Amino acid sequence: MTLEIIARPGKRAYPPRVTAFTQTFWQGLLDGRFMITKCPKCGHMSFPPKRICAECWAPNTDWLAHSGRGILYSQSVVNAAAFYFAAELPFRLGIIDLHDGPRIATRLIGMDEPPPLGCEVELVTLAYEDGPLYAARLPAK
Amino acid sequence: MDRSDRSGIRNVCVIGQAALPCSRFQTPDEAEIQTVEHEILADVVVRAVAEAGIGKSDIDSLIFTHPRTYTKQRYFATFMANYLRLRCSGVVMEVIGNGMTGGLAFDQAVMQVASGVADVALALGISVETAVPRTTHLAYQMRSNGDVDFHAPFGFTPRVWYGMDVARYFHEYGATREQLAAVAVKDHWHGSLNPLSIRGTPFTRDQILAEAPLVDGMGLLELAIPADGAICLVLAREEIAKSLGKPYARVTGRGFYHEGVHEISEVPNDMLAMASCARSAQDAFAQAGITPADVSLAELYAGSTIIEVLASEAMGFAPRGKGAQLAVEGETRLGGRIPINTSGAPISRGHPAYLTPLYGVYELVEQLRGQAGARQVKNATIGAMMSELGNFSGASVHVLEAGR
Numbered sequence: 001m002t003l004e005i006i007a008r009p010g011k012r013a014y015p016p017r018v019t020a021f022t023q024t025f026w027q028g029l030l031d032g033r034f035m036i037t038k039c040p041k042c043g044h045m046s047f048p049p050k051r052i053c054a055e056c057w058a059p060n061t062d063w064l065a066h067s068g069r070g071i072l073y074s075q076s077v078v079n080a081a082a083f084y085f086a087a088e089l090p091f092r093l094g095i096i097d098l099h100d101g102p103r104i105a106t107r108l109i110g111m112d113e114p115p116p117l118g119c120e121v122e123l124v125t126l127a128y129e130d131g132p133l134y135a136a137r138l139p140a141k
Numbered sequence: 142m143d144r145s146d147r148s149g150i151r152n153v154c155v156i157g158q159a160a161l162p163c164s165r166f167q168t169p170d171e172a173e174i175q176t177v178e179h180e181i182l183a184d185v186v187v188r189a190v191a192e193a194g195i196g197k198s199d200i201d202s203l204i205f206t207h208p209r210t211y212t213k214q215r216y217f218a219t220f221m222a223n224y225l226r227l228r229c230s231g232v233v234m235e236v237i238g239n240g241m242t243g244g245l246a247f248d249q250a251v252m253q254v255a256s257g258v259a260d261v262a263l264a265l266g267i268s269v270e271t272a273v274p275r276t277t278h279l280a281y282q283m284r285s286n287g288d289v290d291f292h293a294p295f296g297f298t299p300r301v302w303y304g305m306d307v308a309r310y311f312h313e314y315g316a317t318r319e320q321l322a323a324v325a326v327k328d329h330w331h332g333s334l335n336p337l338s339i340r341g342t343p344f345t346r347d348q349i350l351a352e353a354p355l356v357d358g359m360g361l362l363e364l365a366i367p368a369d370g371a372i373c374l375v376l377a378r379e380e381i382a383k384s385l386g387k388p389y390a391r392v393t394g395r396g397f398y399h400e401g402v403h404e405i406s407e408v409p410n411d412m413l414a415m416a417s418c419a420r421s422a423q424d425a426f427a428q429a430g431i432t433p434a435d436v437s438l439a440e441l442y443a444g445s446t447i448i449e450v451l452a453s454e455a456m457g458f459a460p461r462g463k464g465a466q467l468a469v470e471g472e473t474r475l476g477g478r479i480p481i482n483t484s485g486a487p488i489s490r491g492h493p494a495y496l497t498p499l500y501g502v503y504e505l506v507e508q509l510r511g512q513a514g515a516r517q518v519k520n521a522t523i524g525a526m527m528s529e530l531g532n533f534s535g536a537s538v539h540v541l542e543a544g545r
Contacts, residue, residue: 013296015294044408047291047407074309076301076304076307077304078298079354079356080275080300081283081296082279082280082283082298083277084280088296093296095305095405095412097409102407103407103408105297106295107296114308114357118312133294133295135295
């Protein structure tokens with residue numbers, strides 16, 4: 001399963017730094033894959049991705065492409081933010097429990113009204129001119 | 142309760158204190174006449190030490206809260222030692238730990254005395270931010286409350302995490318906006334009785350609900366009001382406290398817990414349980430030999446009303462899901478079963494964030510010494526102060542008891 005890739009005009013308001021390690025994640029996002037890390041020893045899954053297993057401290061982890069689907073745990077509208085985001089206000093942010101995966105927090109899109117907690121959401125890639133971000137929306141179908 | 146224990150933290154007392162009212166005293170860069178932190182704090186230190194009834198030469202250790210990034214003078218602790226010509230054989234240092242900074246400064250000062258390194262230690266600091274535009278301050282905060290690369294790019298701010306706490310709390314317990322607003326009514330009333338309060342005004346539920354929500358479920362009067370502040374607490378061995386012949390407050394319990402989590406757990410958990418707060422309260426109460434029912438009043442670090450509610454539940458003052466309803470029923474107000482945030486809380490007293498836990502101790506000490514005036518909790522004998530960082534991924538609790 002892959003994430004829909006949605007082209008966005010302009011540049012990201014506050015671009016993330018890319019490291020030699022996390023570029024696997026950001027490159028995957030451009031290809032429609034949501035990559036998390038999983039420990040080969042204890043199975044602990046991390047997001048943001050980690051080089052080591054945070055739980056058992058195994059020195060290496062495996063990359064795993066997640067479906068990008070999950071359940072909305074909580075959400076809130078944002079009416080005031082750092083100056084970088086002035087042009088985007090208001091917007092909505094949420095916490096998502098990925099199915100059989102880690103809990104993440106990200107932007108919610110296409111939700112003018114507060115979405116019901118517990119609803120199914122899916123991640124998409126937002127392809128800006130300077131690189132990718134990801135966001136969650138109600139499933140397309 | 143083991144009253145024979147004269148070692149460790151139970152030997153540590155707060156014997157004096159001074160604080161500026163939470164207010165706006167930072168000057169903008171373009172102001173012709175500037176306020177500077179060292180001049181302001183020096184005055185507070187001199188007042189606190191005089192109030193304690195000890196001398197300058199009695200002081201062994203200085204534990205400063207690290208000033209916010211807006212304080213131009215760096216190496217502030219050593220600079221202040223110079224400004225006051227304070228010679229110290231214990232330690233001079235600054236501590237930092239997000240919103241818990243003031244709690245850590247108090248904790249370290251307690252440890253200085255408990256360990257015997259210091260007979261007298263000061264926990265002190267100054268915090269300025271009110272002349273900084275809010276959107277600039279948020280740009281700084283967004284690099285603190287979350288992951289710079291995996292949260293900040295989406296526009297997360299501290300308040301958003303509060304909003305998500307509210308949404309989840311309403312979802313799980315069916316609590317309402319009106320119930321949550323009752324917490325704000327109560328805190329603003331407390332604050333109206335506190336000369337240190339930056340707002341100092343009571344508000345009705347309708348006034349609170351009339352504010353546009355800044356995040357889901359909470360408006361301006363339900364969120365901490367940024368403030369500048371300066372404070373100094375004087376801690377000493379109980380032998381010294383007793384020799385001064387005045388009421389004091391003795392530390393009887395201390396708890397700290399960090400979940401190994403920053404803002405949210407990557408392993409899905411019950412975010413509303415505030416496990417660090419619960420654990421640190423349990424440990425502090427156990428050390429003090431008390432239960433939550435023994436606590437006369439509590440000062441909770443709460444950047445918003447929802448945090449006060451969740452913390453009061455985690456610490457055992459309210460059943461899960463009932464923290465806001467208790468405010469409706471008057472149990473958490475002055476005169477109620479367990480008065481919470483008689484200072485007015487960060488939403489009324491004000492929120493010089495790195496100092497807020499020290500202002501919490503200040504309130505407990507005033508109450509335990511019977512000097513809280515119109516805010517006085519009758520027969521206040523035991524107080525609890527909680528400070529936290531992140532979305533409660535770390536917390537500390539201190540228990541203080543009236544001494545004389």
